[in-house]
Amino acid sequence: DSGVTQTPKHLITATGQRVTLRCSPRSGDLSVYWYQQSLDQGLQFLIQYYNGEERAKGNILERFSAQQFPDLHSELNLSSLELGDSALYFCASSVEQERTEAFFGQGTRLTVV
Amino acid sequence: GDSVTQMEGPVTLSEEAFLTINCTYTATGYPSLFWYVQYPGEGLQLLLKATKADDKGSNKGFEATYRKETTSFHLEKGSVQVSDSAVYFCALSGNNQGGKLIFGQGTELSVKP
Numbered sequence: 698d699s700g701v702t703q704t705p706k707h708l709i710t711a712t713g714q715r716v717t718l719r720c721s722p723r724s725g726d727l728s729v730y731w732y733q734q735s736l737d738q739g740l741q742f743l744i745q746y747y748n749g750e751e752r753a754k755g756n757i758l759e760r761f762s763a764q765q766f767p768d769l770h771s772e773l774n775l776s777s778l779e780l781g782d783s784a785l786y787f788c789a790s791s792v793e794q795e796r797t798e799a800f801f802g803q804g805t806r807l808t809v810v
Numbered sequence: 811g812d813s814v815t816q817m818e819g820p821v822t823l824s825e826e827a828f829l830t831i832n833c834t835y836t837a838t839g840y841p842s843l844f845w846y847v848q849y850p851g852e853g854l855q856l857l858l859k860a861t862k863a864d865d866k867g868s869n870k871g872f873e874a875t876y877r878k879e880t881t882s883f884h885l886e887k888g889s890v891q892v893s894d895s896a897v898y899f900c901a902l903s904g905n906n907q908g909g910k911l912i913f914g915q916g917t918e919l920s921v922k923p
Binding site: 701728732740742747752753755787789795799802 | 841842844846854859899903904905907908910911913914915
């Protein structure tokens, strides 16, 4: 158990809909990262928050947004969903901001039908 | 930009065989290097890490040495078990990158009894 909790584990939704994925980081970790894992793109970094502030952005679509709350949990919002958004979405957390290992949750498998 | 390249899989070995999974990287400065493992249906688990040149990371019989001169971080295990069957990811966290991990494409390992 990594200590990172993601909910829900599975999500099936229709095209055009909006969903929210939730992540609780390990106790004491200030950094939260979101990654997308798909068969054709591999593991892609989406976005990072540190202590409530956005710190880095990767290949995140404009239809996607995230935030980190004062209790350090984070949410990833995906809107106007397309079939191609079907993937495994991972949250990870770490203590530091730089050059450090991150601990991953079990992921949320999103299926868009 | 920074990148990681892994040998393509799948790799199929018999139990007790020697394992090598090649990983090379491109990065400015001195990144930290990691190997993560993903078992079927699970999230990524940190297997080992190295933070500076010539460091050797080790865990559960797996080893990898940070080679600055060849920009490599190859994963090795002397005697694999069926339970080692998983997907292995090499990753780096670079300087001034905000802690995000850049992953290789992953190498699937299948160990047969």
